[in-house]
Amino acid sequence: MxxxxxxxxxxxxxxxxxxxxxxxxxxxxxxxxxxxxxxxxxxxxxxxxxxxxxxxxxxxxxxxTEAEKSWFLLLTTVQGVGARVALSILSVLTPSELSSAVALQDKAMVGRANGVGPKLAVRIVTELKGKVPAIGAVDAGTLGLQSALGEGVASSNVADAVSALTNLGYSSAQASAALARVVAKEGEDTATEKLIRLGLRELSQ
Missing domain, CATH: 2.40.50.140 (Nucleic acid-binding proteins)
Structure with a gap:
């Protein structure tokens, strides 16, 4: 092989x-x-x-990257996602962005890919909830929010912090990557205000 x-x-x-x-x-x-x-x-x-x-x-x-390959294999475990659709998703989302989209249950983000309709987008974020590719010791910001969260799904405080940072002009990908690093260090139970403050610090570096 x-x-x-x-x-x-x-x-x-x-x-x-x-x-x-x-x-x-x-x-x-x-x-x-x-x-x-x-x-x-x-x-x-x-x-x-x-x-x-x-x-x-x-x-x-x-x-x-190995991360992209791992997400390809994980995506193709979802019913209705063949190799072509998986490549389409990875054409528009990095592994970090895909991980964060699953953590935030953001079907619209996944639905940006060609060949992914609303129903399939929901199935993808639902079935991949809590499933993170085993890639080894890689920075949480690179792997995305899902890898930094215990259950693989963002709690309301994390989701609110992502929303606050995007309202300040940062992209969802930037906000999610910054907060993934924060959550990996501070824990997912950190208060929303502190998450926002530390997220801004990460984004300013």
Whole structure:
């Protein structure tokens, strides 16, 4: 089984990249975000790989980070989310943003992805509640709010703090990442006012 490819970028398609590994070119399907992060043709790259086998095809999916791969695998456990829809979600949301969207039960955020209707968005945030990919020792702000919360769902004080920071002009992703770091240090029972104050401190660094 292929876990990772190291090679030279040989070419790009709409949703794939060709990676030349010692003269053998692998076609790897990726999210838009991953494709944009890859170097130019002829330059060296590394992508994490998930292989999907079916009776009629073998398809490789590539990811810039282990976090993205882990979320891809988790997303495809949800009924109605195949590989293509999972890549669509990861094209518009980083792993941190996806984690925070699940923690805040923000179906609208997930629903921004092509192919994700209102019902599927609700199913995704509901079924992934409390499920966090095992990625190892990574900063809570990178993993998002869900990884910093015991139950994987934001309590009212955390949700209120996110809302307050977004009302001050910060994006939901920025606010969630900052508060994930705060909650990891202070605990999710911290008062809303303190969360906002410490969140602002994180955002000013």
């Amino acid at each position: 292929i876990g990772k490819l190291k090679g030279l970028v040989d070419g790009f398609g709409d949703d794939w990249v060709l990676i030349d590994c010692g003269g053998v070119c692998y076609q790897v399907h990726c999210s838009t975000r991953t494709l944009q992060s890859l170097p130019r043709v002829g330059e060296a790259t590394v992508v994490f790989i998930e292989t999907i086998l079916r009776e009629d095809l073998i398809r490789l999916f590539g990811f810039a």
